[in-house]
Amino acid sequence: MTAPVEAGAKGVGASLPRKEDDRLMRGRGEYVANRRVVGLQEVAFVRSPMAHARVLAVRKPEGAEQQVFVLADLDGVKPIRAVCGLPGFRVSELQVLAGDIVRYVGEPIAMCVAATRAEAEDLAELVEVDLEPLPVVADMLAALTPDSPKVHAHWDRNAFLESMVDDDLSTVKRDAAIVVRRTVRTARQCMAPIEGRAVVAEYDRRLDQLVVHSATQMPHINRTGIAECLGIDQASVRVVAPDVGGGFGYKGILLAEEICLGWYARRTGRPVRWLEDRYEHLSGNANCREHHYDITGYADASGRLLGIDCEAVVDAGAYSLYPFSACLESAQVSSILPGPYVMDRYRCHTYAAATNKPPILPYRGVARTGVCFAMELVLDAIAREAGREPWEVRMANVVPSDAMPYTNITNKYFDSGDYPECLRRTVAALDVPAWRARQTRGEPDGRRVGIGLAIFCEQAAHGTSVYHGWGIPMVPGHEQCFARLSPDGALELRIGTHSHGQGMETTLAQVANEVLGIDPARVRLIHGDTALTPYSTGTWGSRSMVMSGGAVAAACTVIAERVKAIAAHLLEAAPADLELADGDVRVTGTDHSMTLQEVAHAWYRQPQRMPPDIDPAGLETTAGYKAVRDTGTFSYACHACAVAVDTELGTVEILDYVIVEDGGTLVNPMIVDGQVYGGLAQGIGSALFEEMPFNADAQPLASTLADYMLPGATEMPTVRMEHMTIPSPITRFGQKGIGEGGAVAPPAAIANAVNDALHDLGVEITECPITPRRLLAALAEAKAGR
Amino acid sequence: MTRIALKVNGQAVDRDVAPRRNLVDFLRDELNLTGTNVGCEHGVCGACTLEIDGAPARSCIAFAVACDGASVRTIEGFDDDPVMIELRAAFNREHALQCGYCTPGMLVTARDIVTRLPDADEARIREELSGNLCRCTGYVGIVRAIVSVMAARKSSSGGR
Numbered sequence: 001m002t003a004p005v006e007a008g009a010k011g012v013g014a015s016l017p018r019k020e021d022d023r024l025m026r027g028r029g030e031y032v033a034n035r036r037v038v039g040l041q042e043v044a045f046v047r048s049p050m051a052h053a054r055v056l057a058v059r060k061p062e063g064a065e066q067q068v069f070v071l072a073d074l075d076g077v078k079p080i081r082a083v084c085g086l087p088g089f090r091v092s093e094l095q096v097l098a099g100d101i102v103r104y105v106g107e108p109i110a111m112c113v114a115a116t117r118a119e120a121e122d123l124a125e126l127v128e129v130d131l132e133p134l135p136v137v138a139d140m141l142a143a144l145t146p147d148s149p150k151v152h153a154h155w156d157r158n159a160f161l162e163s164m165v166d167d168d169l170s171t172v173k174r175d176a177a178i179v180v181r182r183t184v185r186t187a188r189q190c191m192a193p194i195e196g197r198a199v200v201a202e203y204d205r206r207l208d209q210l211v212v213h214s215a216t217q218m219p220h221i222n223r224t225g226i227a228e229c230l231g232i233d234q235a236s237v238r239v240v241a242p243d244v245g246g247g248f249g250y251k252g253i254l255l256a257e258e259i260c261l262g263w264y265a266r267r268t269g270r271p272v273r274w275l276e277d278r279y280e281h282l283s284g285n286a287n288c289r290e291h292h293y294d295i296t297g298y299a300d301a302s303g304r305l306l307g308i309d310c311e312a313v314v315d316a317g318a319y320s321l322y323p324f325s326a327c328l329e330s331a332q333v334s335s336i337l338p339g340p341y342v343m344d345r346y347r348c349h350t351y352a353a354a355t356n357k358p359p360i361l362p363y364r365g366v367a368r369t370g371v372c373f374a375m376e377l378v379l380d381a382i383a384r385e386a387g388r389e390p391w392e393v394r395m396a397n398v399v400p401s402d403a404m405p406y407t408n409i410t411n412k413y414f415d416s417g418d419y420p421e422c423l424r425r426t427v428a429a430l431d432v433p434a435w436r437a438r439q440t441r442g443e444p445d446g447r448r449v450g451i452g453l454a455i456f457c458e459q460a461a462h463g464t465s466v467y468h469g470w471g472i473p474m475v476p477g478h479e480q481c482f483a484r485l486s487p488d489g490a491l492e493l494r495i496g497t498h499s500h501g502q503g504m505e506t507t508l509a510q511v512a513n514e515v516l517g518i519d520p521a522r523v524r525l526i527h528g529d530t531a532l533t534p535y536s537t538g539t540w541g542s543r544s545m546v547m548s549g550g551a552v553a554a555a556c557t558v559i560a561e562r563v564k565a566i567a568a569h570l571l572e573a574a575p576a577d578l579e580l581a582d583g584d585v586r587v588t589g590t591d592h593s594m595t596l597q598e599v600a601h602a603w604y605r606q607p608q609r610m611p612p613d614i615d616p617a618g619l620e621t622t623a624g625y626k627a628v629r630d631t632g633t634f635s636y637a638c639h640a641c642a643v644a645v646d647t648e649l650g651t652v653e654i655l656d657y658v659i660v661e662d663g664g665t666l667v668n669p670m671i672v673d674g675q676v677y678g679g680l681a682q683g684i685g686s687a688l689f690e691e692m693p694f695n696a697d698a699q700p701l702a703s704t705l706a707d708y709m710l711p712g713a714t715e716m717p718t719v720r721m722e723h724m725t726i727p728s729p730i731t732r733f734g735q736k737g738i739g740e741g742g743a744v745a746p747p748a749a750i751a752n753a754v755n756d757a758l759h760d761l762g763v764e765i766t767e768c769p770i771t772p773r774r775l776l777a778a779l780a781e782a783k784a785g786r
Numbered sequence: 787m788t789r790i791a792l793k794v795n796g797q798a799v800d801r802d803v804a805p806r807r808n809l810v811d812f813l814r815d816e817l818n819l820t821g822t823n824v825g826c827e828h829g830v831c832g833a834c835t836l837e838i839d840g841a842p843a844r845s846c847i848a849f850a851v852a853c854d855g856a857s858v859r860t861i862e863g864f865d866d867d868p869v870m871i872e873l874r875a876a877f878n879r880e881h882a883l884q885c886g887y888c889t890p891g892m893l894v895t896a897r898d899i900v901t902r903l904p905d906a907d908e909a910r911i912r913e914e915l916s917g918n919l920c921r922c923t924g925y926v927g928i929v930r931a932i933v934s935v936m937a938a939r940k941s942s943s944g945g946r
Contacts, residue, residue, distance in 0.1 A: 017878045017879060017881075018878065018881070020886070021874075021877065021878045021886070022878070023886075024883055024886025024889050025877055025878070025883065025889055025890075026821070026861065026862070026874075027819075027820070027821015027861035027862050027890045028821065029821075029823075029886045029887070029889075031820075031823065031887065033814075033820070033823075034820035036818065118804075118807075192921060193887070193921055194823075194831060194833050194885070194887045194888045194919060194920070194921050195823065195885070195887040243885075243886065244885065245823070245886070245887025246884075246885040246887060246921050246922055247885075248921070275824075278825070278826040278827055278828065278831075279827075500885050501884030501886075501922045502884070503884070670881050671881065673881070674881045674922075674923055674926075674927060677923060677924035677927075678884060678921070678924045680924050681921075681923075681924035682921070704826075704828050704830065705826050705830035705831055705919070706828075706830055710831075710919050710921070712912075712915070712916045712918075712925075713911075713912040713913075713915035713916060713918075713925040713928070713929060714912045714913055714915075714916050716912075716925050716926070719924075719926065
């Protein structure tokens, strides 16, 4: 277990307040939209109003030929292709401006450039587009039927990918005393960071370099993608991701808009920007979470799981996008559906269905939110059949404590953990007997109370061995950090991942403190600029604290050795007798010491004091890191809640919410709590509020934040959280990726609580969000059926 | 173009503006006050909240021309404000921000709650925050920060 953190400690384990807060609180954050450039022009895009149509003609307004651009103008620009290497993958191409066919509402057709956004929008209104409607594929299940119209005419089926984990289920079918089969569905969502996407493109004549400021989570990947699509050397592109106002996956993508603006800036030499507005986000970028499961659980009479059989469909939208492709999520469904459970047999058939909807992007938790929802609903259904408390049935099915590390049925390697203890602590914290007693008493206001829980595990910071199998354009390998002790004894760190809320300016300074003893206040983190930082796949998959944290530690370790070599000479001691603490290099057990600043000053400005055999590489280095194994850390958590359901209004109030989670060693517990709370709010959004409905023509029906409901402060319950902190044996400090988990379990825990409240009325919800409309419909249906 | 005269962060400003110009675009693009962020442009998310004549307002749905004669205070104008100094310390201590994009608007609303409703309980604070969306924090740190500033102000004023 992690040692308690000393008072005043600033290293790994300290809840150090964030270094980045001050500028953000004073309105001095440098978001892309804040970039001032002389002569900056603005872009508005003409976007498709139809979900599927043939583009017959695009007519530019008279006299605006130099301000309005269509695909034919973009000489040398290649389409965005993200091919997945899994067998049977069907390839799509997204032209950065529409070619012959548009395939979703919001697809860019023409780029309009003017002095202001308002004038660019005026221009966009004057562009005439002739579209011939084509049959629309709006629903993922209908898409897979043989007679469905095709999203891509040359495909034989509307599926980017079908994948299969096969097994012989005959024995479990024979032996199962309990069989539950459920149809489970999750709604399509918008990720809705408060800052939208944003791009400023400029041309640097001196360096013959396109400079793109973009609100991205992965500047190096965008740079590679932009260069490939523009057909130019990567040295001719620099991408800067300054302060970014939230990502959650939404900004882990190469944008068609980036290519268009990049082309324009290079072609004309004039700077140009595009700021996505909320209408563009809501109407054209509801691009995540839409899953459908036909899932059957087989168990013995006590509820012990014998097997799972599932057919899962993910609505992947119209195109495969760079770098994650259209297959990542559906392929992930089949590999992670078993969750934290032990079972004898497992079969899962998945489809990444193509529809005339926005192309899929992985959202915080990626497939896990849907998978956890499906599995945990089934586990509760099994518990009801077995007549046992849901937590008891889970206790009988999770990987036992003494089996860790454990390789599960889909060959996932669970590096560490204690799932039964996590369940025990959650159940104790919620106080199940007290809620059961309250249920029996009934509520004075007539509402019905229920409790529910969900447990999951989450692979994070996984690397090459996991991703190369998918064969997508981006496979993570090692992660690097450049570190330099400057002449005044301050430390500069440069990393290729990006911090957009995660607080890495603080946490990576804590890592440096842990290794070098340097005050975090004297550590400066440089990130988000391809010209200044090591190449990296960026921030996604809860990987930064494990991978960049490991890389920073590796680089600081090298610096520490070199500091010791210099100090040993100056202090006339052996390097092995030196230790680094509190900004000093000290001869262990004595008060004989010098400061890091004195060492740095001597190296840079008094080289005559160096020993003749000194390492000429000096006090700067680039070091790389990869975890002991790259199969990922497995954080896990159990969420439990109590809800009150109003059967007249169809509303759900969360009365209590408990989370017990294991993120391994917590580098900064305050920041980890913040990540989990933030994820929880998004998960509550998925559970109760957030839904982008589409009509039969695949027209999005929520175009403002008054229609697309994001959770506000009044929708968030008071949460109680406990940490388990079992260190990961495969990472530098035992830390586990923890950025996404908060968003995984809430729909499952809340739906189980609602079902617990309503099951004696014959209601069982298997769809989210659980809106009043859905809940009242289920109540009415149950009433009619009785 | 319409001529307007207003005060922004205490400074007199006299400009020609297009009638359709939003206040927030006017402040950001013409006065270079980029601390106010734009989130939804339809008055729901609250990221662009600032003060007009001492009351919180949405600068994305206010027209600049409508602010002729008004006094506008943006996040930059609160740098030395004593209540804002307390709120900034509390937001930092309670981890009330992550990406920081909603933060300027959130702080302006928080300051309004603290000064206008010194006796508000947590439920009331949450209700008052319902016009400011944060996608990162789940509001946990924000509510704690506001509660702590109110408590500190009460105890320092002798319990009133």
